[in-house]
Amino acid sequence: MVCTKCFDMLHRNKGLAMHGSLRQTFDHHMSTTTLRQSADVGCSICMTLAKHLEPTMRLTEDNPITLRALLQKIPVEPGKRVRFSLEFTLERVFKCTFILTETSTKHPSRSGGSSSTSSDGVLHVAQRWINACRCADAWKEPGKKWYPRRLLDLEELRCTNGNKDRAKVRLVESSDLMREKTMLGSTPVYKHANYRYVTLSHCWGKPREGYTPLTLTDLTMARFMNDGIELEEFPNTFRHALLFAHKLDQVRFL
Ligand SMILES: [Zn+2]
Ligand SMILES: [Zn+2]
Known part of the structure; x- marks a missing residue:
């Protein structure tokens, strides 16, 4: 990625600084901090x-740095894939060249170059x-938001660093959430007004004999809300969605 x-x-x-017909110069990282951050996310x-x-x-x-990149098309025989050379220069320190091949995919960024959807990319x-x-x-605006009637609260998952296997998610009624408010003069301030939710679209699949997926019923509801649900109780699709969603900024519910 x-x-x-x-x-x-x-x-x-x-970051385009100079533009020729065959070569483009870009300003790249200008501080060691942003370079390190990019290296840390796995670029x-x-x-x-x-x-x-x-x-x-x-x-x-x-530290401030002046990292520049020069992108040039490499002449190739007709019919061959287009290639580019990307040459980085840091004044008096180094020169480093990458050879890039043009990809045919329409959405090169979709997976961040990774084959696993649970990757950092x-x-x-x-x-x-x-x-x-x-x-x-x-x-971002204050005030009451619309929520689906029931949500899975990911807060506990967020707070557990490391042992996600033991973490629980809790079923919440959005109407209960909206009751938690304080009054600022005559204006109600809703405690959860800025918490976002994401949704999972998925196919239920065919029923399997001898297997009952986690189901919300009158009998399970109290447990889901009070004790919470362990991650391993969920089918894989849900578990993966929960683990992914809790890492997104400002997202609290699925
Ligand atoms: Zn990078
Ligand atoms: Zn949009």
């Missing part, structure tokens, strides 16, 4: 750059989409 910085440079021409370009820089500079300290892509999406802006 590549980080937002590298992705935006390669796909959106972000394969920035991880290499960080490795080159490490002997000369402490990446744990915030995918999470990063999802988070970037959410941040760029303006439809969700209403969540």
Whole structure:
């Protein structure tokens, strides 16, 4: 996968400093802090750059750097895949070149270059989409929000670092949530007004003999709400959705 910085440079021409017909120059990272962050999220370009820089500079300290990238098309025979050379230069410190091959996929960013949907790359892509999406802006405004009648609260999952297997999620009634408010003069301030929820669209699948999936009934409801539900009780699809959703910024419910 590549980080937002590298992705935006390669796909959106972000940071373009000079533009020729065959070569483009970009401003890349301008501080060791952002370079380190990109390396930490697993950007394969920035991880290499960080490795080159490490002997000369402490990446744990915030130092200004001037990292520039030069992107050039490599002449190839007709019919062959288009290739580019991406050459990074850090003044007087190093030069580092990557060879990139043009991909045929329409959505190169969808998986963040990863084959597993539970990878950090995918999470990063999802988070970037959410941040760029303006439809969700209403969540930032104060006031009552619409919620589905029942939600799964991911708060406990968020608070458990490490042992997710033992963590529980709790069933909540959104009407109960909305009751938690304080009065600011004559204006009600809803405690949970800015907590977002995400939804899972999925196929139920065919019924399997001898297997009853977790079901909400009058009998199970009190337990789901008071004791919570263990992750391992959920079918895989739900479990994966819960584990993914709790890592998203500001998302509290599924
Ligand atoms: Zn990067
Ligand atoms: Zn949108």
